[in-house]
Amino acid sequence: MQTLDLTDNDQKKNQDPFLVIDGVSKVYQTARGPYTVLEDVNLTVYEGEFICVIGHSGCGKSTLLNMVAGFNRPTAGEICLKSKPILRPGPDRMVVFQNYSLLPWMSAFENVYLAVKQVYTDKSKEEKIAIAKKSLELVGLTEAMHKKPKELSGGMRQRVSIARALSIRPEVLILDEPFGALDVMTREELQEELLAIWRENRVTALMITHEIDEALFLADRIVMMSNGPAAHIAEIIDVPFARPRNRKAIADDPRYYTLRNYILEFLYNRFALADDAE
Amino acid sequence: MAAGRLSSKFTPNKIGEWFQQQAKYLVPPAIALIFLLGIWQILCSGAKPPLPPPTKVWQETQEYIWHPFFDRNYFDVNQKEKIDSPARQALKEKVTIEQGLGVKTMTSLRRVAIGYTASAIVGISLGIAIGTNAFLYRAFDPIFQVLRTIPPLAWLPIAMSAFQGVNESLKSVGLDVTEAAALFVIFVTSIWPILMNTAVGVQQVPQDYRNVSRVLRLSKIDYFITILMPSAAPYIFTGLRIAVGLSWLAIVAAEMLTGGVGIGFFIWDSYNSQKSSELILALFYIGVVGFLLDKLIYYISKFTVQSDS
DSSP states (O other), X not given: OOOOOOOOSOOOOOOSEEEEXXXXXXEEEETTEEEEEEEEEEEEEETTOEEEEEOOTTSSHHHHHHHHHTSSOOSEEEEEETTEEOOSOOTTEEEEOTTOOOOXXXXXXXXXXXXXXXXXXXXXXXXHHHHHHHHHHHTTOTTTTTSOGGGSOHHHHHHHHHHHHHHTOOSEEEEESTTTTSOHHHHHHHHHHHHHHHHHHOOEEEEEOSOHHHHHHHOSEEEEEOOSSSBOEEEXXXXXXXXXXXXXXXXXXXXXXXXXXXXXXXXXXITOTTOOOO | OOTTOOOOTTOHHHHHHHHHHHHHHHHHHHHHHHHHHHHHHHHTOSSSOSSOOHHHHHHHTHHHHHOTTOBTTOOSSBTTTTBOOHHHHHHHHHOOOSBOHHHHHHHHHHHHHHHHHHHHHHHHHHHHHHHHOHHHHHHHHHHXXXXXXXXXXXXXXXXXXXXXHTHHHHHHTTOOHHHHHHHHHHHHHHHHHXXXXXXXXXXXXXXXXXXXXXXXXXXXXXXXXXXXXXXXXXXXXXXXXXXXXXHHHHHHHHHHHHOSSSHHHHHHHHHHTTOHHHHHHHHHHHHHHHHHHXXXXXXXXXXXXXXXX
């Protein structure tokens, strides 16, 4: 497995494996026979890392993340969080969905409070309300917290979704193309906010994205997946830019374009959709 | 507005403005109505018209129009001893009808209320049961699909036979066979839309919300209350709204067949007595009441259901 190494400083992370994806395959039984979505995926995520998964549509990124979240089980192999296998979904691996998944009959506050209430069963009502309010404050929605989702813009809804996910302090934060439905400006704003909150909470984050720039801005490591069927991890890139990430500083860094082109070349040449090498 | 002055929303200006806004919704139907009445009048103004024209309907049904809630069996001083006040006695002498159409409508509506409430309770419960359980759905849905095509009146004979057999138990709850059969007809007509729409609503909980409940590990009861019911509510109310229209339809038809009381029976009776004007007025009442029932459920649903984004 090639790796492109442009790191110029040793970033000492917690070296104990936190989330381990070990030899994972996923095969679906379809009417036309077995369909292998993922084959032999191996990845070790360390605590506090921000990982972005990038790849073509249909390569199985969502399937992989669904297995980490616990919605599916692998056909072969195992996914372990802190050495315990993942069997079902849970608030320790909270998901920020692409479609926000906010309950429309509840206000933003009530949506976040629902999560807080489920997780912090031993705290008093006032404490739980305070936690929910603090999360919404972190994403800048204090004034809008009693509005219903239909009264909020797409960006605000995604903020509520992020607030809900972070309010319960999950071990792993799973984001499935969270900014996919938003315009560029809102997207960039939310990326900055997400990083700020991530810095404060140091939660381990696993995010799927299609945007190379987004991955380079947010991630510590970028996981590049080959095409389906039978997709696997083709390459993992370490992102060398110092934290806290500064968009302008990164754009001025010559390594940025090297990396960007490398990833582009990976996506569009080595694993282009119209690839007939396989 | 000067400070310290009491101001009301109902100033002449505001009311006038409101009427102007509503005008575009009120004026065209009024014009259409006048137009249609005009055509009716023209078509029925010969020597022996097939139906009485509007003018004749108006003339012949004066008492029904002005005394909709008159009931000869009601005594205002003492109901048991059948004593009336002098004013009411005078009224009873002046007016020739037995009961106003409003009273008859209320009788029919009372039956609708009982049958509809029963079908709502049973329909929603069964709908949730077959919607949440795949086996029950597969077991019962085909049977329900067949039963629901049976027209309301086709249930009447079998209901009457069945209730004939349990006449004694019915008497103990104050029902007689025809009343029970009419209630049953309403029940069995209106339950199908409620049941089916509820089942679909429960099945159509979007995957997104189910995922949220799985990640947050909501208990079954919490899932039911916070996600399932609010998500299915619009479907349930659609079923309720369709059902109320069908109930009203069913009771009018059932009363025509079983006789006795109610506005449906009044139609049949007027036909047999060749009182076409009264028949036409009764039709008008039925139409308006049906419309109001539908609007009632509509406004209740708007009040309770939060629509999706």
